[in-house]
Amino acid sequence: MAHYIKEIEGIGSTYASKLAEVGITTVEALREKGASPESIQELVQATEIDEARIIKWINMANLFQINGVGEEYSELLLAAGIESVEQLSNSVSELLYAKMVALNENKHLVRQTPGLSQVEDWINQSKAMQENPQQDLSNETEWSVEWSD
Structure with a gap:
């Protein structure tokens, strides 16, 4: 089951739109696209969202893999x-x-x-x-x- 990106605390409509522009509409897609330091830098540049915020969201996306979190x-x-x-x-x-x-x-x-x-x-x-x-x-x-x- 895919989780929509807005399920992550702190991602509202504005950030969700910026992420959607680079093909990220689900928590799983964020996890995949943020799997390496290089890909995180690409996300920062493509979305103009600060790195610390993106890393926090990726960390939260990773924790979503745990059933019940x-x-x-x-x-x-x-x-x-x-x-x-x-x-x-x-x-x-x-x-x-x-x-x-x-x-x-x-x-x-x-x-x-x-x-x-x-x-x-x-x-x-x-x-x-x-x-x-x-x-x-x-x-x-x-x-x-x-x-x-």
């Missing part, structure tokens, strides 16, 4: 210092969960903080992706929302 949780993960699938795979679930809960209490980034078991699942998915980099788990793994206190 999506728009809101990718922003929360970035706020917690997780900028890549690799960083997520190296995270300690309890520490990441605690950090996300604290961040969300202060910044209200998501309506519902994910539960510890959901964070553990994301880490497990990211580890599987590190073992098989071509694997996109966003539609393959069953998951459920765990409500936390």
